[in-house]
Amino acid sequence: MIPLGHYLVVSAILFAIGTAGVFLRRNLITILLSIEIMLNAVNLSFVAFGRSHGTVDGQIITFFVMTVAAAEAAVGLAIVIALFRHRESLNPDAFTSLKW
Amino acid sequence: MEQATLRFVIQLGIIGLTFFMLINASALLVLAERKIMGFMQQRYGPYLVGPHGLLQPLADILKLLFKEELRPKGADKWLFTLAPIVSVTAAFAAFAAVPWGAETTFFGLLDTPVKLGVADVNVAVLVVFAITSMGVYGIVLAGWSSNSKYSLLGGLRSSAQMISYELAYATALASVIMLAGSLSLRSVVDAQAGYWFGFIPRWYLFLQPIGFIIYVIAGVAETNRAPFDFPEAEQELVAGYNTEYSSVRFALFPQAEYINMTTMSAVATDLYLGGWHGPLLERWGLGWVWFLMKVGLILFAYIWVRWTVPRYRYDQLMQFGWKWLFPASVLNLIATAGFILYFDA
Amino acid sequence: MPDTVLFYVFSAVAVGASLLVIGQRNPMYSIMLLIASFGALSALYIQLDAPFVAMAQIIVYAGAIMVLFLFVVMLLNAPHEDAAQWDRAHPLRHPGVTRFGALLATLLTVQLVWALLRMSDAGAAVGARGDVSELTSVRSLGRVLFTDYMFAFEATSVLILVAMVGAVVLAARQEQR
Numbered sequence: 001m002i003p004l005g006h007y008l009v010v011s012a013i014l015f016a017i018g019t020a021g022v023f024l025r026r027n028l029i030t031i032l033l034s035i036e037i038m039l040n041a042v043n044l045s046f047v048a049f050g051r052s053h054g055t056v057d058g059q060i061i062t063f064f065v066m067t068v069a070a071a072e073a074a075v076g077l078a079i080v081i082a083l084f085r086h087r088e089s090l091n092p093d094a095f096t097s098l099k100w
Numbered sequence: 101m102e103q104a105t106l107r108f109v110i111q112l113g114i115i116g117l118t119f120f121m122l123i124n125a126s127a128l129l130v131l132a133e134r135k136i137m138g139f140m141q142q143r144y145g146p147y148l149v150g151p152h153g154l155l156q157p158l159a160d161i162l163k164l165l166f167k168e169e170l171r172p173k174g175a176d177k178w179l180f181t182l183a184p185i186v187s188v189t190a191a192f193a194a195f196a197a198v199p200w201g202a203e204t205t206f207f208g209l210l211d212t213p214v215k216l217g218v219a220d221v222n223v224a225v226l227v228v229f230a231i232t233s234m235g236v237y238g239i240v241l242a243g244w245s246s247n248s249k250y251s252l253l254g255g256l257r258s259s260a261q262m263i264s265y266e267l268a269y270a271t272a273l274a275s276v277i278m279l280a281g282s283l284s285l286r287s288v289v290d291a292q293a294g295y296w297f298g299f300i301p302r303w304y305l306f307l308q309p310i311g312f313i314i315y316v317i318a319g320v321a322e323t324n325r326a327p328f329d330f331p332e333a334e335q336e337l338v339a340g341y342n343t344e345y346s347s348v349r350f351a352l353f354p355q356a357e358y359i360n361m362t363t364m365s366a367v368a369t370d371l372y373l374g375g376w377h378g379p380l381l382e383r384w385g386l387g388w389v390w391f392l393m394k395v396g397l398i399l400f401a402y403i404w405v406r407w408t409v410p411r412y413r414y415d416q417l418m419q420f421g422w423k424w425l426f427p428a429s430v431l432n433l434i435a436t437a438g439f440i441l442y443f444d445a
Numbered sequence: 446m447p448d449t450v451l452f453y454v455f456s457a458v459a460v461g462a463s464l465l466v467i468g469q470r471n472p473m474y475s476i477m478l479l480i481a482s483f484g485a486l487s488a489l490y491i492q493l494d495a496p497f498v499a500m501a502q503i504i505v506y507a508g509a510i511m512v513l514f515l516f517v518v519m520l521l522n523a524p525h526e527d528a529a530q531w532d533r534a535h536p537l538r539h540p541g542v543t544r545f546g547a548l549l550a551t552l553l554t555v556q557l558v559w560a561l562l563r564m565s566d567a568g569a570a571v572g573a574r575g576d577v578s579e580l581t582s583v584r585s586l587g588r589v590l591f592t593d594y595m596f597a598f599e600a601t602s603v604l605i606l607v608a609m610v611g612a613v614v615l616a617a618r619q620e621q622r
Contacts, residue, residue: 234503263512
């Protein structure tokens with residue numbers, strides 16, 4: 001049997017990887033992918049906690065996180081498309097100046 | 101040999117047999133398609149290689165194996181090879197959750213019966229749906245990594261079509277699941293055992309005729325078969341997403357398509373046609389013969405439709421999927437829910 | 446014993462694939478690696494007696510959201526992180542800065558692990574409590590979803606509608622005035 005702590009360690013590592021990706025990468029798509037990694041890490045810890053308490057609530061919350069992640073990915077990618085049309089670049093630093 | 105190892109060996113044998121039968125199915129479908137097409141066009145199909153052309157698939161495969169393995173210069177090195185692998189793996193893996201026979205003890209060889217099917221998952225319907233939706237990646241990656249405009253267009257169109265028809269597919273599935281009360285395919289089949297009035301089998305085909313039609317249409321669109329095969333139409337797009345492929349990598353795409361057809365037919369049989377239940381043969385543990393016959397019937401219908409009706413244009417295809425099929429399946433779902441509440445309350 | 450081996454294998458795949466995701470230059474490769482990571486996570490969910498969530502992960506995340514990402518990357522046709530002329534002197538291009546960032550990420554991991562493992566039941570086996578058949582059955586999931594979490598369910602459906610409309614509006618091509 002695997003202790004709960006092991007799942008939490010995996011979740012923490014994935015979350016840190018996602019955070020590093022958001023801060024260190026200069027490509028909008030990769031930043032969005034790193035946000036998805038973070039959300040998945042959180043999902044894993046929810047399901048692990050739900051299982052350790054013996055209830056089904058962890059899985060339910062995971063649904064909602066997945067749904068919100070889907071909505072956020074859709075809107076985020078639409079924004080990326082709109083941004084790309086103006087500057088032809090996926091680099092977030094191309095959008096730092098206020099002149100549009 | 102003690103029971104535990106015997107069981108293990110028999111289960112391994114069942115897995116191997118299922119895999120072997122799937123490969124045979126794809127080979128036989130190559131031949132069946134050309135023979136049936138030939139007979140419908142009032143000519144013989146292939147008949148030279150082997151008796152009645154039965155060894156024709158072997159000749160086809162040998163020819164493909166001996167062709168030169170090409171890779172276009174601008175093609176992405178990893179993704180070009182990964183695409184057919186993803187297609188074929190998803191196709192085979194989806195059949196793992198499909199049961200194809202009742203429990204059997206092999207005429208008393210085993211103490212406890214073993215289920216005929218690779219795995220008995222309690223969310224089998226979802227597993228099949230999930231893995232077939234991974235098959236989209238094979239096509240999208242093939243289209244993109246070939247670095248050619250025909251391939252890209254074909255790949256994008258094909259994957260957009262597959263995703264659109266997944267909605268109607270899933271909603272039709274949901275209607276059957278509501279009737280059966282379980283997501284496990286084995287439970288759905290077992291809920292269809294028995295007869296009404298002694299002679300009408302309790303198939304969900306009779307309770308959900310519209311659902312069956314929606315499911316079959318969505319299944320045909322999912323597997324990119326005619327009349328929904330615009331993305332790989334020879335006349336319009338050269339060969340769509342597999343234009344730049346040759347030899348083994350090419351051979352894997354039609355194989356994946358035929359295995360997807362077989363999986364769709366098998367799931368349709370389990371959900372709507374009562375799986376392996378039928379008169380007489382079950383008494384001797386031969387329910388799987390009924391299963392094979394029903395799957396064969398649906399596969400024949402697949403091939404029949406392909407060579408009978410003309411092809412949909414791409415925008416007509418997408419309109420049909422979103423404006424007609426999906427609302428019809430949602431209405432079917434609501435009607436089924438109302439029906440269940442009314443009659444079981 | 447085979448459970449533990451499988452856990453380590455899937456965790457290694459998930460963590461390794463995620464590391465590669467943030468290290469790739471080509472977003473297409475990142476997306477495929479992330480799909481592999483999601484597959485490994487789905488296997489971990491099955492080990493946690495949550496088969497429905499595992500399949501939902503494949504259907505929703507790996508099968509729909511990642512396809513959306515793939516379409517956007519293909520349609521934008523900007524497959525490489527472009528280092529424009531003005532960007533070559535960016536501080537993040539300096540290798541030292543990236544290494545410092547990796548160090549900070551490791552520090553974050555250590556802190557999170559320390560905080561999470563201080564819980565009282567972090568050492569208990571995760572499968573100990575609860576009736577497994579109740580947890581894996583979709584019926585009980587549905588019952589709880591539509592009674593206790595009904596408001597969240599309805600709010601989420603409105604959220605999806607808003608996201609759909611928003612995505613279409615944002616990505617639509619502006620007409621020439």
